[in-house]
Amino acid sequence: MNARRPYIRPMTRWYLRDPFFIEYMAHEGTAVFVWLFALELLAGLVCLALGEAAWNGFLAWLGWLPARLANGLILLMLLYHGITWFLILPRTIPPVRVGHARVPGWVLSGAGMLAMVAASAALAVGAAWLAQGGL
Amino acid sequence: MKPQTKTVAVLRYRPEQDTEPFWQEYEVPFADDTSVLAALNYIKDELDGTLSFRWSCRQAICGSCGFMIAGKPRLACKSFLREFPGKVTVEALAHFPIERDLVVVMDDFIAKIERVKPWLMPREERSPDAGEYRQTPQEMSLYEQFAGCINCGLCYAACPQVGLNPDFLGPAAIALLHRYNLDSRDGGSEARKQLINAEVGVFNCTAVGYCSAVCPKMVDPANAVNVNKMNSARDYFFRFLPRPGNKGDCQ
Numbered sequence A: 001m002n003a004r005r006p007y008i009r010p011m012t013r014w015y016l017r018d019p020f021f022i023e024y025m026a027h028e029g030t031a032v033f034v035w036l037f038a039l040e041l042l043a044g045l046v047c048l049a050l051g052e053a054a055w056n057g058f059l060a061w062l063g064w065l066p067a068r069l070a071n072g073l074i075l076l077m078l079l080y081h082g083i084t085w086f087l088i089l090p091r092t093i094p095p096v097r098v099g100h101a102r103v104p105g106w107v108l109s110g111a112g113m114l115a116m117v118a119a120s121a122a123l124a125v126g127a128a129w130l131a132q133g134g135l
Numbered sequence B: 001m002k003p004q005t006k007t008v009a010v011l012r013y014r015p016e017q018d019t020e021p022f023w024q025e026y027e028v029p030f031a032d033d034t035s036v037l038a039a040l041n042y043i044k045d046e047l048d049g050t051l052s053f054r055w056s057c058r059q060a061i062c063g064s065c066g067f068m069i070a071g072k073p074r075l076a077c078k079s080f081l082r083e084f085p086g087k088v089t090v091e092a093l094a095h096f097p098i099e100r101d102l103v104v105v106m107d108d109f110i111a112k113i114e115r116v117k118p119w120l121m122p123r124e125e126r127s128p129d130a131g132e133y134r135q136t137p138q139e140m141s142l143y144e145q146f147a148g149c150i151n152c153g154l155c156y157a158a159c160p161q162v163g164l165n166p167d168f169l170g171p172a173a174i175a176l177l178h179r180y181n182l183d184s185r186d187g188g189s190e191a192r193k194q195l196i197n198a199e200v201g202v203f204n205c206t207a208v209g210y211c212s213a214v215c216p217k218m219v220d221p222a223n224a225v226n227v228n229k230m231n232s233a234r235d236y237f238f239r240f241l242p243r244p245g246n247k248g249d250c251q
Ligand code: SF4
Pocket: B148, B149, B150, B151, B152, B153, B154, B155, B156, B171, B172, B175, B211, B214, B215, B216, B217, B218, B219, B220, B221
């Protein structure tokens, strides 16, 4: 008789088993907010195409307090998504070398985050300039 | 002076009498240098000879003492009782079937390792008179990290995708595959390609990244998996273009 009787443990609620998994679910979950923001941008674009009345409606929506709070939340979630995205970046791209030396992961993550900040700043400055009537 | 002791809780499973695993606690005397492996050996020698677990080298080389220690995949010989406040739990590696107590069934893991053809398939056949296959330190540095794997299985216990889909090739096997593909002496990438592209190949990975965090040898299997996602996608979209040159040529 075969006495072997391997026991297979269930995977139920695996995502709560380890803080690492909880954080993983959290940063993947923030992708929903990226989607929401994309929808909002798209709505803005459609309103712009529809004419002045629609566009003013969109502006009114942006000024509405609950919408402002929602956008504030979206901004926080996007920041979290961006930061965690750059934190795992070194694990997902081929090793970067300068000469023979391999660039450490934290440098790649840091460079990515700096680029994110720089791009956002450039966008904000450009938008402000346009709003002042530049061009 | 009485030595200080710590409670070590071990998940027991004896297939001939238990229907499911249960926790059993032992009081183990310990000092600063008592590893979890030493504690298990103390239990086995002094308290309960029926406890089963694998070990060999005691120096993080053989890869046989991987367990869930305080809930995380770790090597017992590389973990010390002093690191854990309060009681320490020791359980068989997650995502592997439990054979008995802390011993898991490794058959499927070994089969996956074998499936990636983890040997050098010479890029050019040459006779012994032609001399050895030579390699520069730079060519070696491309794959060295992935050659450090000790087959401990910690990364499989860290990977929820392995647990959810046992057919997934998994981190260590893909890291080993990558190790040979990156070797300038090897010409077997084509033969290994199907495994990578398969649904249970690299695309089963959702980039949790815990495998690399728990690896005791800094292999970074998550990097091997994700770089192969890129390679696989590139092969698919640019399959009509000429192939890149020799490994190590382009940095
Ligand atoms: S890749 Fe690391 S964690 Fe996985 S089996 Fe090899 S040594 Fe162990």
